Amino acid sequence: MEYVVISFLCLAILLYFLLGGADFGAGIIELFTSPKNRSKTRKTMYHAIGPVWEANHMWLIITIVILFVAFPKIYSTMSVYLHIPLVIMLIGIIARGTAFVFRHYDAVKDQMQEVYNKIFIYSSFITPLFLGIIAGSVLSGQIDTEAKTFVAAYVFSWLNWFSLAVGLFTVALCGFLAAIYLIGESKADDDKKRFIKKAEFMNIAAVVFGALVFITAKMENVPLIDWVFQNNVGLIAVSLASLSLVLLWYLLLKGKTKVLRILAGFQVTMILLAISYAHFPNFIRFKNGDHISLFESIAPIKTIDSLGWGLLLGSLLILPFLGYLFYKFQQKEE
Amino acid sequence: MDDFLAARSQMALSLGFHIIYACIGMVMPFFMAVSHYKWLRTNNQVYQDITKAWSKGVAIFFATGAVSGTMLSFELGLLWPKFMEHAGPIFGMPFSLEGTAFFIEAIALGFFLYGWNKLNKWFHWFTGIVVGVSGLASGILVVAANAWMNSPAGFDYVNGQYLNIDPIAAMFNKAWFSQALHMCLAAFTATGFAVAGVHALMILKKQNKDFHFKAFKIAAAFATICAVLQPISGDISAKDVAKRQPAKLAAMEALYQTQKPAPLLIGGIVDEKNKKVNYAIEIPGALSFLAHGDFHTEVKGLDKIPESEHPPIAITHYAFQVMVGIGSLLVLISLTYFVALLRKKPLAELKWILWLFVCAIPLGYIALEAGWVVTEVGRQPWIIYGVMRTKDAVTPMPGIAWSFYLFSAIYASLSVIVIFLLYRQIKMVPVLYSSSHQSNIK
Numbered sequence: 001m002e003y004v005v006i007s008f009l010c011l012a013i014l015l016y017f018l019l020g021g022a023d024f025g026a027g028i029i030e031l032f033t034s035p036k037n038r039s040k041t042r043k044t045m046y047h048a049i050g051p052v053w054e055a056n057h058m059w060l061i062i063t064i065v066i067l068f069v070a071f072p073k074i075y076s077t078m079s080v081y082l083h084i085p086l087v088i089m090l091i092g093i094i095a096r097g098t099a100f101v102f103r104h105y106d107a108v109k110d111q112m113q114e115v116y117n118k119i120f121i122y123s124s125f126i127t128p129l130f131l132g133i134i135a136g137s138v139l140s141g142q143i144d145t146e147a148k149t150f151v152a153a154y155v156f157s158w159l160n161w162f163s164l165a166v167g168l169f170t171v172a173l174c175g176f177l178a179a180i181y182l183i184g185e186s187k188a189d190d191d192k193k194r195f196i197k198k199a200e201f202m203n204i205a206a207v208v209f210g211a212l213v214f215i216t217a218k219m220e221n222v223p224l225i226d227w228v229f230q231n232n233v234g235l236i237a238v239s240l241a242s243l244s245l246v247l248l249w250y251l252l253l254k255g256k257t258k259v260l261r262i263l264a265g266f267q268v269t270m271i272l273l274a275i276s277y278a279h280f281p282n283f284i285r286f287k288n289g290d291h292i293s294l295f296e297s298i299a300p301i302k303t304i305d306s307l308g309w310g311l312l313l314g315s316l317l318i319l320p321f322l323g324y325l326f327y328k329f330q331q332k333e334e
Numbered sequence: 335m336d337d338f339l340a341a342r343s344q345m346a347l348s349l350g351f352h353i354i355y356a357c358i359g360m361v362m363p364f365f366m367a368v369s370h371y372k373w374l375r376t377n378n379q380v381y382q383d384i385t386k387a388w389s390k391g392v393a394i395f396f397a398t399g400a401v402s403g404t405m406l407s408f409e410l411g412l413l414w415p416k417f418m419e420h421a422g423p424i425f426g427m428p429f430s431l432e433g434t435a436f437f438i439e440a441i442a443l444g445f446f447l448y449g450w451n452k453l454n455k456w457f458h459w460f461t462g463i464v465v466g467v468s469g470l471a472s473g474i475l476v477v478a479a480n481a482w483m484n485s486p487a488g489f490d491y492v493n494g495q496y497l498n499i500d501p502i503a504a505m506f507n508k509a510w511f512s513q514a515l516h517m518c519l520a521a522f523t524a525t526g527f528a529v530a531g532v533h534a535l536m537i538l539k540k541q542n543k544d545f546h547f548k549a550f551k552i553a554a555a556f557a558t559i560c561a562v563l564q565p566i567s568g569d570i571s572a573k574d575v576a577k578r579q580p581a582k583l584a585a586m587e588a589l590y591q592t593q594k595p596a597p598l599l600i601g602g603i604v605d606e607k608n609k610k611v612n613y614a615i616e617i618p619g620a621l622s623f624l625a626h627g628d629f630h631t632e633v634k635g636l637d638k639i640p641e642s643e644h645p646p647i648a649i650t651h652y653a654f655q656v657m658v659g660i661g662s663l664l665v666l667i668s669l670t671y672f673v674a675l676l677r678k679k680p681l682a683e684l685k686w687i688l689w690l691f692v693c694a695i696p697l698g699y700i701a702l703e704a705g706w707v708v709t710e711v712g713r714q715p716w717i718i719y720g721v722m723r724t725k726d727a728v729t730p731m732p733g734i735a736w737s738f739y740l741f742s743a744i745y746a747s748l749s750v751i752v753i754f755l756l757y758r759q760i761k762m763v764p765v766l767y768s769s770s771h772q773s774n775i776k
């Protein structure tokens with residue numbers, strides 16, 4: 001059952017990254033769209049994510065619940081030492097979710113719309129930035145359980161170059177995912193062209209920030225290069241990711257829009273795999289060299305059993321329903 | 335403000351905020367389903383308009399409920415890491431099932447809101463029912479988790495260690511049923527009265543009368559029936575509390591001395607220093623009856639409980655008074671309404687009844703918040719009753735006061751925006767649903 005629970009944890013993180021990421025990305029793209037095209041972008045976007053955004057964000061909640069039920073030590077350590085970025089991320093989530101709904105359901109369309117839009121696009125940027133920073137901090141080894149001062153314990157645990165680079169990298173990936181997703185959703189040609197441009201832009205940004213992640217990893221003594229390049233899985237994953245990128249651009253030029261999504265999703269999955277494989281099952285690294293590993297911090301067996309069954313039965317109920325939702329709202333567009 | 339107090343206040347604030355949205359999200363789908371059903375049956379356009387108008391309100395509340403709930407699942411750790419570290423694996427079962435229920439709810443809501451004209455109409459109706467049922471299920475599950483904090487079960491606490499964990503037994507702890515029942519009724523009562531009151535106000539303002547009358551009737555039916563059942567379930571809760579948390583019961587009634595038989599106090603000002611209650615009306619023996627079903631039994635007072643385990647007495651007592659007071663008032667309003675219905679007088683002529691409903695708009699929610707204050711403050715100083723103290727669970731990070739101010743500002747502005755949006759929705763009813771004007775002609 002441990003493996004079931006851990007698989008669900010990984011799956012939930014991955015799906016949140018892909019679906020929630022595309023969702024955030026839509027706002028990021030809006031942010032980087034010139035004001036005159038924004039309202040068009042917004043329309044396409046609303047059509048694409050309106051029915052599913054709520055469900056996309058459930059993956060975050062599933063992740064959290066699995067963490068606190070099955071890996072309470074990890075949950076409590078993160079809550080204590082990464083309190084500040086978590087709070088900022090939460091504020092981002094609140095601002096974004098509410099602004100998105102408010103701007104749609106405000107019965108009067110007036111200058112308030114501009115306010116909602118501003119909140120929406122900035123929080124779409126900040127939230128994944130801090131998600132990335134949190135992920136980076138878990139790996140960065142800057143969490144110091146013996147710290148004596150406030151700043152050392154609660155600020156430098158996450159404020160470092162490596163975490164920042166991971167944050168920016170995350171933002172770029174989200175934007176990339178969203179651009180690819182929206183290409184398939186847009187009907188007008190000029191819309192499509194704009195999203196292709198955006199995809200290019202985000203792709204370049206991702207490569208730049210990706211490089212930055214490696215550079216800062218070196219600076220902060222995170223053995224990232226070893227994790228990725230010193231084992232076969234990491235190597236294969238990275239090669240597959242690069243290969244799929246080439247394929248992706250080839251298909252894009254050919255105008256095949258639907259396969260792109262699978263490729264983009266695959267690519268991001270490979271990147272996550274490359275980063276985390278060698279590190280697994282260790283989860284949090286501390287300054288003094290300690291780790292918290294998934295297996296050592298796991299809850300007692302009865303808890304894991306019932307959680308595992310709960311997850312299995314739950315997904316039996318959920319997945320067909322969710323699939324049907326996506327299918328139904330894809331279909332009507334044709 | 336000291337950090338411990340700030341953490342408690344922030345938790346209370348977040349929960350108090352979430353509960354309002356959660357209750358609306360739990361209850362409104364049922365109202366919508368009724369009106370939707372009537373539309374499908376009668377083809378009367380007004381019912382479809384009502385369903386659509388309500389569903390917009392629900393979408394606003396659902397989003398706010400979902401984000402505030404997401405906040406809470408983080409806040410449990412951000413504020414009480416020691417608690418979650420030990421409690422997570424024990425009371426996590428309802429939370430993981432709740433995750434499933436939320437998920438189903440979110441998916442079904444996607445279908446419901448975006449499915450007009452796209453789905454088979456009965457399937458569409460059914461997705462609305464699914465939203466309601468899964469919302470209710472998640473409410474019950476979270477309350478089961480909270481009940482565990484009041485009545486810990488499913489583990490052995492040996493020398494500071496939590497052994498033999500059994501999540502199923504933890505979920506079906508002694509308090510879950512009485513709390514969940516009372517909570518569900520409260521959700522229907524509070525939301526029902528609020529919705530009915532708003533529509534009553536619009537009738538009084540003579541806007542779209544047909545629309546608002548039909549909406550009012552649906553909401554009022556739910557509200558009044560549940561309001562009448564509420565004291566019965568409250569009595570079950572009280573008997574339960576008397577058994578499992580005598581300190582809470584004593585604080586609710588500000589019963590400083592153990593008495594046999596014990597009187598019930600109505601009103602009164604608590605004097606915590608001198609350990610007595612001034613100016614209260616006493617009903618002899620009534621507390622014995624409430625707590626144990628017999629007018630002569632002894633009721634344990636605060637004198638039998640070590641001072642270090644006393645909850646804040648004044649707050650608990652006042653909150654309890656507020657809840658019961660409002661509960662009784664709502665029962666009266668409901669009975670009046672039933673009588674009016676039986677007499678078959680057209681409601682439009684009974685303006686004063688509509689005004690009663692208008693006055694009751696906030697009451698249900700005030701009672702609901704007060705009830706939670708009774709439950710939660712009455713549990714203090716324990717976070718897990720009898721096992722872990724709240725002050726041992728709080729985060730070691732200093733500066734929580736700032737986070738409390740920040741969140742207070744956020745919640746305040748969110749509330750303002752939501753009220754503003756609803757105001758606009760209601761104001762736009764004549765424009766958006768013009769068909770309701772003409773439905774008789776059509």
Ligand code: HDD
Pocket residue numbers: 484509512513514516517519520521523524564565567568569571572573575657658659660661662664698699701702703704705706707708709
């Ligand atoms: C519309 C709201 C509402 C109304 C009218 C009432 N209640 Fe209530 N009450 C709640 C809403 C509520 C609540 C907010 O839902 C609580 C908090 C925790 C819970 O399970 O329900 C609660 C808790 C609560 C508790 C504590 C339960 C516990 O700690 O486990 C008792 C003893 C009562 N109630 C008793 C009553 C009585 C005797 C009422 C008589 C009129 C009453 N309530 C009306």
Ligand code: HEM
Pocket residue numbers: 054058061352353355356357358359360395396397398399400401402403404405406407410436440469470472473474476477480
């Ligand atoms: C008595 C207390 C509570 C009740 C009755 C309740 C009920 C609900 C309901 C019905 C929803 C659905 C939102 C809607 O339809 O508007 C919801 C959302 C949520 N609640 Fe609560 N809740 C309570 C307390 C909590 C607590 C303590 C937590 C945190 C641990 C929590 C976590 C969540 C989460 C994560 C969501 C968002 C899920 C979603 O709808 O997408 N809730 N809650």
Ligand code: HEM
Pocket residue numbers: 342343345346349350352353410414417476477479480703706707710711713714716717724
């Ligand atoms: C939604 C309705 C609820 C409201 C309005 C509410 C209200 C409160 C209040 C007023 C406090 C502060 C008590 C004090 O420190 O004096 C508190 C504390 C707390 N509540 Fe609740 N509560 C609700 C439901 C829940 C649920 C469903 C859970 C968990 C499953 C929960 C978990 C907690 C925790 C962990 C604390 C902090 C520790 C403590 O003070 O004991 N609450 N809540």
